[in-house]
Amino acid sequence: MNLDNFFYPSSVAVFGSFRRGAIAYEILRNIVEGGFEGKVIPVNPKGGTVEVTGRTLKIKPRLDEPVEVAIIAIPAKFVPGLIKELKGLTKGAVVISAGFSEVGNAKLEEELVRAAKEAGIRIIGPNCAGIFGVHGKFFGSFEVRVKPGGLALISQSGAFGGAALAMGNEEGVGFSAFVSYGNAADLNESDFLRYFADDKNTKVIALYIEGVKDGRRFMEALRYAASKKPVIILKAGKSESGARAASSHTGSLAGSYEIYRAVFRQVGAIEVEEMEELFDAAKAFEMYEQAGKRVAIITNSGGPGVLATDKLESLGLEIAQLSEKTVKVLRASLPPQCSVKNPIDLIADADYGRYRRVIEVVCQDDNVDALLVICVPPIFIPSEEIARAVIDAKCNKPIIVNFMAGELVREGIRLLESHGIKNFPTPERAARAIAWLAKRQDF
Template structure:
């Protein structure tokens, strides 16, 4: 497919240098960039300081020796237009304005100020914002979060809200959300969602694109960009302001025209884009699709340790548009050779709790369970359920710490069987964040880290695992139509 040349925004995500105007000892862009690989190419600008953080501080961007590619405004609103003129004079390529107080206020003063800003930059310098967090790109070192991980990933994020952008960045440490490029674009007086969408569609470092959008002025342009991107990789959208009240609030947040929820849903479906309803679903689906190809069908195998949970999870799957195919007679027969009949349920769902404990090399274990189920042609995804602490720790007692790595090895081997056969494999483990038992917290965290290291999505709730698989499959279904 031909690449859209209008989407070449490497200069936005990979500037040669950055200047922070409004730098101070505690200003967070300053600190975030000092902690990143952008540090050697960072200029600090504030006329109130001659030196900051051990380096020269400039009174104006015009005083910086040599060219400046990327400038961040963290300024009082009244100063933005003056400094924007200086950036144009300097020949800056990109301005990102964190500063707010423009059209999103709904006040004529802010609207007029935004119009003046547009007249200053139009055709001379590109702008992100105003009223936004800007760019986070671990590969180049651009960042707005001093606590962000510098680990490169494959999730592209486009967010009209700064807080949503922060949520994704913060989830890098807590949820293994690994981002390739992220942009928070706010009022979008220049660069807008379609520009970033087309760029990420052609970006080889981005495997899946997650979007939070409140509204846009040019619906046709957005539709074209959505179709372009969805033809190349999964695109997941959370639309804010789908209700009348939400639309009113969106207008006051980023000066967006929200439009009706029904209109947006129709447009997104026609574009081949998956729509979700909340930030958790957006995160969960992005994690799953960043680590696995979308399932080729809606057939799900449920491997669990509880008859009751198997019933509940089956209901969840059916309600989410998934199917739970019966296992073939040969698969049932092979499972019966080592899954005890008493206290288990041999089929789909498979309640194989007794096999979870098998760790000896000469006895069938969970890896064998996955091998058999992954060979079923009607199974396209596997949801594996585990409560490693409340279920397994009491059984092993003092030997749990010794046996824990062996248990996990067999589970990982089994999950790999599924992945190698083209199945989406996800884990649902009850990760109780409120437990005060340090041993429980330790082993839960170790299991979570092992899943993440091996590239298997892990969720702390049954519903999260089911919805992630269902959302991934919905992309497949849209592609087929």
Template sequence: MDFFFYPSSAAVFGSFKKGAIAYEILKNILEGGFKGEIIPVNPKGGEIEIAGKKLKIAEKLESRVDVAIIAIPARFVPPLIEEIGDKIKGAVVISAGFSEIGNAELEKELLEKAKEKGVRIIGPNCAGIFGVHANFFGSFEVRVNKGGLALISQSGAFGGAALAMGNEEGIGFSAFVSYGNAADLTESDFLRYFADDENTKAIALYIEGVRDGREFVNALRYATKKKPVIVLKAGKSQSGAKAAQSHTGSLAGAYEIYKAAFRQFGAIEVEEMEELFDAAKAFEMYGSAGRRVAVITNSGGPGVLATDKLEKLGLEIARLGEDTAARLEEFLPPQCSIKNPIDLIADADYERYRKTIEIVCGDGNVDALLVICVPPIFLPSEEIAKAILDAGCRKPVIVNFMAGELVKEGVKLLAEHGIKNFPTPERAAKALMWLYQRSCDGENKN
């Protein structure tokens, strides 16, 4: 499926009046810096000036392209595929009006025409695709930064909201696909594809239901062996399942079956969007982590909250070695607590954080560190961020800087060096839990 996510040429079909879906997609592709050939197509022809470029609108597609993005009335889509099928490898059908509203015959006709021509279909009733590392933004959704997360979404609206939230959370994406009714290519196909994509480090999947349960299970097994797969499953309740069916025309099925499959193959199931991106941030930094955690904080309250959450999630508060305790005692003020959680007290500066992290990181009883910083107004947060970076710990370090403007510069400095911030102690603890879950799954698979 490289022709979808790494295309060298594309055509967009639809109306190119400002505000129309095809116009917005074409604008997104051009503004996103796509270097390949791009052809707008509409039977009326004409010319368009968009994103600082003048383009001729072709009345028909005359040349071959990798992918066609189609945003025309549903009834015209099957004839268009028949017309252009010999000139394209794949089509992204944005158009709605198929099985999701009960028009199964039209969707069947679309699929038949595509199969006759050997064309693969994404959609219909979808929001499009991004191939971020190819600067190809074939969707009307907000553009994103390059990174390692591939987002697969059955819902276009959810996908758009998730992309926007991902930007706010500092997530980097390798790809995005909204696959809608999944008339041809399904979540299973995309799981397999991104499992083998070298630019994808983790896969996030939003699903309401699947068409072929056996194929989904096989694809999930394949993908989780290679990369972390984070799943947000909607339609768990009876009412939610009915809503899912009316939304995309797919059966949500019994949630317990999905849950068992996620657990069996080591998919990371999350409950909400916030968790999806927290898990993504964790896996963008680390592949896995052990169970024994050391908490380093300059504030007792957040340290206690982190400790409670870690234990509740099944992680272990590491028992520090005697040598570690002795070394900490040598330089820390007597008011500090050298037991885990290690409380450096409110005035902890660069040196106190750096040296503590170095010593604790070297303890063989510690698998991962959770570092909390709630800086007083007289201590710049970037100073603590620099201490974390300079400590050079090679074990997983999850960071909780809070809150708001007080830690803005420190969070920015950490992000520039690939360290993501988790805004609360509880969210930081959950990140470690997901990393540990991945570690356990890896051991089980071996």
């Protein structure tokens, strides 16, 4: 099902109050500030004008021309009526308004669904945080805007989604789209999975779910999506108390976690355990589709190299056995204090040339599938130099980078990111990133 009208609209109408601070106002502001290039129509029966970031927009008392998508943030009880009015004027509506089944008002939600069906309008929500189509510069939500990239985030929980956008953005994740689907009265996770599976700007899909309503449909959609690109899942409500909490939160039956887990494995989806892992996996898959299991570690400090080694092994990966040729070439070109066994320790004074040469030599070794490059703050040279070595090195295998620590390598990390290379802040998180890439190859 094509949802381009939601995520790449050429026109949008926003319904609600345009007082500063009101939800509809905040969404309008986000759309305008985000640089949306299509038509934007604020709608409120009172009419008037609204000022957003220096632009004055006329508020229409009612919508009188077709738009590709409507965003609705008016009191719940008026929503079904508005949907009827929109018949013929739009094919898609995002209902932000709360006050439906999530507060026990199932009847109003049924009314909404009926109205939408009769009007030929598909609904996202109600009780949701809205949507982003980042590559269409369409920020149809009050959540913080994010940098463009490859991740489509589908979240059952609006607040989780909002927090994940803000944190992911800071962690260096790039987004293609975001959808908070709330009560899923009409469109739900299965529809979005299928749509983003075919969306050309989406490289990886991440899904936060507590439960689904139609298990069979979900499984088929997940299978389809995972056959096209990596799908990362954070399933909440796994424990007994968690499932109870989820049921009181989204009203969804969390169901037996064992069944979910079996399904995730069967279709090749990547299940993560924690919010932070979701970002890390997304970053890895934004860069690479997959990786093999035999990893070479290149570091300028022994300790972090050992930590990475431990983590890789505990995750079922292999510390690559370097070929004799590689060892020979490394031995000939490195200072005697360097360790040329994997993990390869370039020691504290490693510079641009040493890093770049070693990355290129190791990359050509047939025993190596992926590289983990670690850099602790070099003492006498700026971290940008090492970043530059990673950027310049000719290597056609996945390279996962761990520059630490914080402030001291900030510039290096910035330079890497400007070249599409995402940083993982600890050796263990970098190791886990490779493990996810390898899981995908395994499947």
